Amino acid sequence: MAFSFNFDIPLNAEETTDKESTNDKAKYVDPKCSEASPTVQKKMKNALEHKPLLDPLSHLENWVSETITIGSLPPLLCLNESVFERTAAEREDTEEILAKTLTENSDLISGVYEGGLKIWECTYDLLEYIDDEGEIFSGKRILDLGCGAGILGILALKRGSGKVDFQDYNSTVIEQLTIPNVFLNCENDSDDGETGEKNGSPPTKKKALNASQKSLLDCCGFFSGDWNSFLALMKTKNPSPKYDIIFTSETIYNTDYYSSLHDVFCDLLAENGIVYLATKNHYFGVGGGLHMFQKFVEQNNVFQIKHLKDVEQGLKRHIVSLTFKK
Numbered sequence: 001m002a003f004s005f006n007f008d009i010p011l012n013a014e015e016t017t018d019k020e021s022t023n024d025k026a027k028y029v030d031p032k033c034s035e036a037s038p039t040v041q042k043k044m045k046n047a048l049e050h051k052p053l054l055d056p057l058s059h060l061e062n063w064v065s066e067t068i069t070i071g072s073l074p075p076l077l078c079l080n081e082s083v084f085e086r087t088a089a090e091r092e093d094t095e096e097i098l099a100k101t102l103t104e105n106s107d108l109i110s111g112v113y114e115g116g117l118k119i120w121e122c123t124y125d126l127l128e129y130i131d132d133e134g135e136i137f138s139g140k141r142i143l144d145l146g147c148g149a150g151i152l153g154i155l156a157l158k159r160g161s162g163k164v165d166f167q168d169y170n171s172t173v174i175e176q177l178t179i180p181n182v183f184l185n186c187e188n189d190s191d192d193g194e195t196g197e198k199n200g201s202p203p204t205k206k207k208a209l210n211a212s213q214k215s216l217l218d219c220c221g222f223f224s225g226d227w228n229s230f231l232a233l234m235k236t237k238n239p240s241p242k243y244d245i246i247f248t249s250e251t252i253y254n255t256d257y258y259s260s261l262h263d264v265f266c267d268l269l270a271e272n273g274i275v276y277l278a279t280k281n282h283y284f285g286v287g288g289g290l291h292m293f294q295k296f297v298e299q300n301n302v303f304q305i306k307h308l309k310d311v312e313q314g315l316k317r318h319i320v321s322l323t324f325k326k
């Protein structure tokens with residue numbers, strides 16, 4: 001989709017990272033995590049668990065996929081974002097985000113649409129980092145938090161992780177992009193030769209899942225909703241999940257959400273787990289960025305934050321890890 005980038009570039013030349021220190025909106029959260037912390041982010045969108053039953057691609061005409069190939073990583077298939085622009089009128093749009101993103105030509109409408117319909121730059125940085133490090137996911141439980149297209153979780157799935165949960169703010173993103181992408185990649189992995197999408201052309205239509213798709217999908221959970229509601233939903237599960245790895249890419253642009261994001265890390269990361277966070281240095285026009293988030297994390301004193309990779313070309317970007325302080 002031809003979304004505009006409305007916070008990748010400075011709105012005016014004076015807006016520099018120096019502004020961050022004078023415009024410090026990040027709220028302090030008690031070090032003991034969510035039990036004692038004030039809920040700063042109000043409830044915005046109730047959490048839902050989505051259960052894919054039928055092939056979500058089977059009713060779609062004229063969709064196009066692209067293949068992401070990075071180093072030695074397995075090829076990752078993804079619906080091309082132009083599909084949404086072309087087919088918005090035919091699609092279910094109960095959240096009205098397809099219509100709004102088109103009319104407002106926007107990458108992000110705070111509290112309405114949080115940007116999940118396109119793949120953001122830092123996801124590619126994180127894929128490259130994973131390729132360089134040769135991260136193995138075997139048997140690990142993974143959360144792709146703020147997943148959008150779900151590419152990081154899909155990679156983990158393909159690399160043998162035990163279970164992958166995908167979360168996005170918007171149910172439309174989960175149902176119309178994340179789940180179809182998982183299907184696309186399952187189809188690619190299936191060896192029955194019946195439906196595999198080849199060279200970007202749609203596969204033969206089919207309605208039921210084959211055994212290979214089903215077993216991969218059994219390893220996945222799909223959730224929409226804001227992070228407060230998502231966390232509350234996960235805490236109702238018995239047992240409540242603890243993730244070995246939480247991936248989160250381009251999710252720290254809004255300082256108002258830092259408290260709820262931090263709460264998710266506190267409550268859902270396994271004791272020896274790791275958060276991989278990929279981010280731009282600064283989100284112009286929105287106010288968040290690594291400096292603000294790092295300050296927030298340090299004030300809370302729960303996690304150790306470590307710089308893993310800095311990308312200097314273009315707008316500065318970073319990959320950092322968070323692990324519990326011992």
Ligand SMILES: C[S@@+](CC[C@H](N)C(=O)[O-])C[C@H]1O[C@@H](n2cnc3c(N)ncnc32)[C@H](O)[C@@H]1O
Nearest residue numbers: 114115116119120123146148168169226227249
């Ligand atoms: C800019 S998009 C990035 C999507 C994807 N991670 C990528 O890199 O391509 C930010 C994502 O963070 C999630 N997000 C942001 N704020 C959120 C909030 N307050 N509650 C739940 N999810 C949120 C949304 O799901 C959204 O897809």
